[in-house]
Amino acid sequence: MAAYHADDMLAWMLGDAGRGAVMTTFPMPNIAPLIPEMVVAAAAMAILLWDLFLPRERKHWSAWAAMITCAGALALTLKLAAGGPAQAFYGYFTLDAFAVYAKLLIYGGTILAVVLSMDYMKGEPHTGEYYSLLLFGTLGMTLMASAPNFVTMYLGLELMALCTYVLVGYQRDVLRSSEAALKYFILGSLASGVLLYGISFVYGVSGSFDFAAAGQAIAHAGPDARLAVMLALVFLLAGLCFKVSVAPFHMWTPDAYEGAPTPITAFMSIGPKVAGLVVFIRVLDDVLPGLKADYTTILSWLAVLTMAVGNLAAIGQRNIKRMLAYSTIGHIGFVMLGLIAANADGYAGVLVYLTVYLFMNMGAFAIIILMRREGIQGELLDDFAGLGRVRPGYALAMTLFLFSLAGIPFLGGFWAKYVVFIAAVEAGHLYLALIALLFSAVGAFYYIRVVKYIYFDEERVAFNFIENPLMQATVAVTAIAVVALGLFPGPMIAICKSAIAGVI
Amino acid sequence: MLELGFFYLFAGLAVVAALGVITARNPVHSVMWLIFCFFNAAGLFFLLDAEFIGILLILVYVGAVMVLFMFVVMMLHVNLAALREGFLRYLPLGGAIAAALLAEIVAAGFSGVFTRVPNPGHSGGQVNNTVEIGKVLYTKYLLGFEVAAVILLVALVGAVVLTIRKRKDAKYQNIARQVAVKPSERLRKVRM
Numbered sequence: 174m175a176a177y178h179a180d181d182m183l184a185w186m187l188g189d190a191g192r193g194a195v196m197t198t199f200p201m202p203n204i205a206p207l208i209p210e211m212v213v214a215a216a217a218m219a220i221l222l223w224d225l226f227l228p229r230e231r232k233h234w235s236a237w238a239a240m241i242t243c244a245g246a247l248a249l250t251l252k253l254a255a256g257g258p259a260q261a262f263y264g265y266f267t268l269d270a271f272a273v274y275a276k277l278l279i280y281g282g283t284i285l286a287v288v289l290s291m292d293y294m295k296g297e298p299h300t301g302e303y304y305s306l307l308l309f310g311t312l313g314m315t316l317m318a319s320a321p322n323f324v325t326m327y328l329g330l331e332l333m334a335l336c337t338y339v340l341v342g343y344q345r346d347v348l349r350s351s352e353a354a355l356k357y358f359i360l361g362s363l364a365s366g367v368l369l370y371g372i373s374f375v376y377g378v379s380g381s382f383d384f385a386a387a388g389q390a391i392a393h394a395g396p397d398a399r400l401a402v403m404l405a406l407v408f409l410l411a412g413l414c415f416k417v418s419v420a421p422f423h424m425w426t427p428d429a430y431e432g433a434p435t436p437i438t439a440f441m442s443i444g445p446k447v448a449g450l451v452v453f454i455r456v457l458d459d460v461l462p463g464l465k466a467d468y469t470t471i472l473s474w475l476a477v478l479t480m481a482v483g484n485l486a487a488i489g490q491r492n493i494k495r496m497l498a499y500s501t502i503g504h505i506g507f508v509m510l511g512l513i514a515a516n517a518d519g520y521a522g523v524l525v526y527l528t529v530y531l532f533m534n535m536g537a538f539a540i541i542i543l544m545r546r547e548g549i550q551g552e553l554l555d556d557f558a559g560l561g562r563v564r565p566g567y568a569l570a571m572t573l574f575l576f577s578l579a580g581i582p583f584l585g586g587f588w589a590k591y592v593v594f595i596a597a598v599e600a601g602h603l604y605l606a607l608i609a610l611l612f613s614a615v616g617a618f619y620y621i622r623v624v625k626y627i628y629f630d631e632e633r634v635a636f637n638f639i640e641n642p643l644m645q646a647t648v649a650v651t652a653i654a655v656v657a658l659g660l661f662p663g664p665m666i667a668i669c670k671s672a673i674a675g676v677i
Numbered sequence: 678m679l680e681l682g683f684f685y686l687f688a689g690l691a692v693v694a695a696l697g698v699i700t701a702r703n704p705v706h707s708v709m710w711l712i713f714c715f716f717n718a719a720g721l722f723f724l725l726d727a728e729f730i731g732i733l734l735i736l737v738y739v740g741a742v743m744v745l746f747m748f749v750v751m752m753l754h755v756n757l758a759a760l761r762e763g764f765l766r767y768l769p770l771g772g773a774i775a776a777a778l779l780a781e782i783v784a785a786g787f788s789g790v791f792t793r794v795p796n797p798g799h800s801g802g803q804v805n806n807t808v809e810i811g812k813v814l815y816t817k818y819l820l821g822f823e824v825a826a827v828i829l830l831v832a833l834v835g836a837v838v839l840t841i842r843k844r845k846d847a848k849y850q851n852i853a854r855q856v857a858v859k860p861s862e863r864l865r866k867v868r869m
Binding site: 202221303329335400 | 778781784785788816817818819820821824825827828830831832834835837838839841842
């Protein structure tokens with residue numbers, strides 16, 4: 174490792190007085206595991222500048238640059254991961270199999286979001302900043318996925334959140350977009366404050382920001398520390414629950430999903446949830462293992478509430494983006510079963526769920542964007558009526574995504590639910606699994622209702638689709654992935670289990 | 678004893694100033710109260726021998742951030758009467774939440790947990806604050822420092838993206854076009 178000696182330079186600057194008084198060696202930190210993140214940060218800044226020199230008809234080159242950056246960063250991450258787990262920056266950054274798998278999902282989600290954006294953003298102003306902010310947001314998520322302590326975790330979270338606030342309000346002239354951004358910003362700032370309050374209690378009790386060290390201190394805290402420890406637990410959970418939209422901290426989700434440009438809605442439904450759940454797992458497993466009984470009780474109630482709110486409120490929605498927002502909340506409720514199980518199978522189940530969710534949700538959003546046309550966003554359920562007759566291919570793909578979201582057997586979504594439900598039952602939470610089963614049956618109703626619109630209703634609006642080969646390819650790939658993961662779930666589940674092996 | 682007296686002076690004035698911020702009718706007065714509050718907080722830092730952070734608070738917050746606040750307040754013409762409309766209606770709920778948060782932190786503080794963390798006593802005159810902060814900021818906390826810089830960049834870009842608007846009535850001068858102008862564009866032969 175190269176060591177950079179600063180003594181000479183400082184002594185030179187300070188004269189003889191500085192010699193002896195300041196004797197410090199600045200060891201060059203080990204930066205190798207951070208190279209993918211650095212590439213993303215540098216590319217995001219480069220795109221910001223580069224875009225200014227692009228003529229209007231070549232603005233989509235920025236999108237290609239963003240896509241290539243993500244693919245390159247992903248390849249670099251996988252290459253670095255081959256060398257085994259690594260730490261960098263004095264233990265402020267960790268690259269283990271768990272982080273690598275999460276980054277696979279995060280970069281995948283961003284690449285798909287960029288593909289979905291290309292047509293949507295055509296003709297919009299500030300495309301360079303748009304893709305740059307997408308990359309910065311991705312950077313924040315990857316930092317969260319690699320955070321072994323609260324400092325990196327919180328900074329990554331703020332970076333991600335700030336980018337999503339701006340992206341939600343990107344269409345300045347659309348009233349609901351600005352309104353959604355403002356709501357999201359204010360509630361998000363409040364949640365960040367709550368999270369920081371919790372972190373300050375953890376620090377007060379343990380004197381450390383490191384997850385493992387804080388966990389040790391909390392596990393061995395005496396009865397007099399009980400109050401402070403419980404406050405830390407409650408505030409940490411509340412802050413994290415907001416970020417992954419667990420009820421009753423879900424209020425922002427439907428508004429932000431509906432108001433955001435549709436590709437951003439797709440982006441928000443995957444990456445931030447992956448990053449948030451990775452942090453959730455690390456916090457539960459490293460910081461709060463001494464409070465397992467307490468957090469299991471709290472999370473169980475929240476999970477039931479989240480499943481109920483998500484699946485019941487989705488029934489009343491007429492706008493498909495709002496419906497998918499409540500569907501996200503419902504799915505997070507199911508994912509929480511994996512967190513509550515708190516064993517290797519449960520955490521692996523969370524990763525399996527997120528993997529399948531990436532494909533089915535991105536596919537569904539791709540179809541929604543393809544249906545956008547002059548003056549009509551393709552967002553109302555009525556817009557889907559008669560799709561089966563006009564475009565049987567899209568109709569089939571959408572049906573597959575919706576059935577998979579509903580958890581119909583032998584599609585990817587079924588195995589996602591199966592893995593977390595089984596993990597919960599094995600951890601002794603049979604009632605919770607039964608309640609989840611009940612709500613997933615309720616949830617199937619509103620997904621299948623859309624299928625009814627597609628195949629059995631007369632068309633009410635004239636269809637006029639965007640013809641974009643890249644997006645059609647996305648729909649095809651995600652649909653095939655959902656079917657393939659449904660028929661052969663074995664390898665994916667095995668990979669997720671091996672990814673979690675280093676954590677627990 | 679003298680130190681304790683100064684602590685209560687600075688802390689008490691800081692609380693009074695903070696109350697002034699939220700109760701002042703005139704937003705400019707609010708900003709002034711906030712400046713006063715920062716000065717007292719800086720005094721508290723001085724009492725802890727953290728002179729660098731104290732100076733920084735005065736230089737950066739009072740010198741730069743608050744001036745910016747003042748600009749914003751004067752430019753925006755915030756209608757405070759409209760802002761205060763719901764004040765009494767939301768007071769019970771907001772007050773209850775504030776009281777609960779205060780009770781929690783006080784109760785946790787008195788449970789004896791926080792006193793176990795070493796007391797920040799006097800370090801003596803030999804320690805150079807600036808050097809010590811620099812040592813940890815650019816080694817141990819380097820990653821956090823860099824990420825914070827990226828966050829500031831994103832905040833800047835985000836603010837510009839959300840507020841920039843091309844004015845339709847603005848007159849621009851395109852120098853390249855002016856230089857490249859041809860006689861045929863300006864001159865017209867007329868047969869009389």
